Amino acid sequence: MSHLETLTSEINAYDKASHSLESLYQESEDLLAELRHWESVLEADATATPDLTPATSKWYKSSIQGLKRYNPAINRFNKNVVSNPKFKADVDDAYIYKLPMANHPQPPPKSSLVPSAPEKLHYENKLELTKAIVLHLLKNGHCEVVQDLLDEVVDGGGGPVNDEALARFRDLKHILDSITKHHNLASALDWFAQYSSNSDRSWCIGFKFHVLQYVLLLNQPDKSAMANAAEASAYAQRHFPHYSKRYFHEIAMLAPLLVYQREHATNFFAYLHKSHLVRLSSNSSPESTFVVDLLDRFQQVHDYEEVFVNLAHEFMSEFCEQLGLSDDSSLFQAVLAGFVYMPSFYKYNQIQTKLGKTPSEPDSSQFVTNSKGETVAAYTYDLPFQLSDAPRFLWRYHPIFICPISKEQLIPITGESAAAGGNGQPHDNPVVVLDHCQHVALKDSVWQLSKKGVDMFKCHYCYKKHKMSEVKDAYFIDL
DSSP, X not given: OOHHHHHHHHHHHHHHHHHHHXXXXXXXXXXXHHHHHHHHHHHHOTTOOOOOHHXXXXXXXXXXXXXXXXXXXXXXXXXXXXXXXXXXXXXXXXXXXXXXXXXXXXXXXXXXXXXOHHHHHHHHHHHHHHHHHHHHHHHTTOHHHHHHHHHHHOOSSOOSSOHHHHHHHHHHHHHHHHHHTTOOOHHHHHHHHHHOOSSHHHHHHHHHHHHHHHHHHHTOTTSOHHHHHHHHHHHXXXXXXXXXXXXXXXXXXXXXXXXXXXXXXHHHHHHHHHHHHHHXXXXXXXXXXXXXXXXXXXXXXXXXXXXXXXHHXXXXXXXXXXTTOOSSOHHHHHHHHHHHHHHHHHHHHHHHHHTTOOOOOOOGGGEEEOTTSOEEESOOOOOSSOOOSSOGGGTXXXXXXXXXXXOOEEOOOBHHHHXXXXXXXXXXXXXXXXXXXXXXXXXXXXXXXXTTTTSOEEOTTTOOEXXXXXXXXXXXXOO
């Protein structure tokens, strides 16, 4: 019987025994009511002689029987569940690589006027981790949480984020809410007018915002089609000439919308759709695809939430770049690096401990302060295992799969290569995964092992038996 089945059985037995207490409570209430009744009778007539023996005897027998059923149930539950070591679990044991870290960075002890270099380094490292957490929260719009966090963890000045940056991120949250919740692009367009750069990405994002604003002006339900066209035409004359050299064909696709009439919508958009497909065949840039997708949903643009969410993400990237920050989550990168590298360090420390080679605590002479005022180590450790400088686990370079059976080498299909339309791996011989053990090999190799799909075959690693029908295509996820 599994732990869950045992626990369920014991809880049911304990719950069943508790019903005896409910009946005992009800009988006690009945006896109390009868005693109060006779009390009122005796107050009115002191010569009355009530006979309480039957009621008290019945209550006594019922209480003894109820306790006999309830007490053994308590003892059994304590023995089988409460005192059973199988049901004792520590949540901390779920993570095997325990880190002796406090909840948040603590400043160096105030008793020491000049803290040691290792203490300063430890504090600076923890402060950097706090900065990663703070930036992650800010990018996700949790400004009020960040303020409370900074008030708690920062002792004095010099926090990971200054007040000016915090105010800028509050503006970011307001702009993103306006885009995604209210479909109002005014604040985002004002930001682009003030902070946009001359990079290709900034031009692309700014153009997308102006295109969407142009479509929204044509889709105002509280105005006539003529009034919408006049307002959209004036908007296009103000902003589209700035992008005409780069996006002339995309702007040309938007021009027919000025003569759009609701009563002829079906034929109008059918004609536009055909012309758009012809244009895409000759110019399939991301901007052209964006315009075509937007025009295909012109009449339901406010229901097309995906375009507002995607533009909000692109705006956040541009906003972070203007602040000199990456739009990637530094917290995710830190956690991912720890997930990939921590097992190697943990195994190394375990081996060193078994060999009795515990590292000594470095003294202050082994640390120096760089030009930024940061404490860095002036020594290097040569590790007996390799840690790449670049994140190889993120496949910065293209991956190569070597079949363990045929030794054939190929480039497996990943999310990035599939999106780019690459043909690094022949589709008639893909990498496959075995259901029972999750080991991988090439499909042709497995096909030969199964004698062309007829017989069962053993895995080349663990020798578990499989059928050809229990083999599925493997997909390599590019982190």
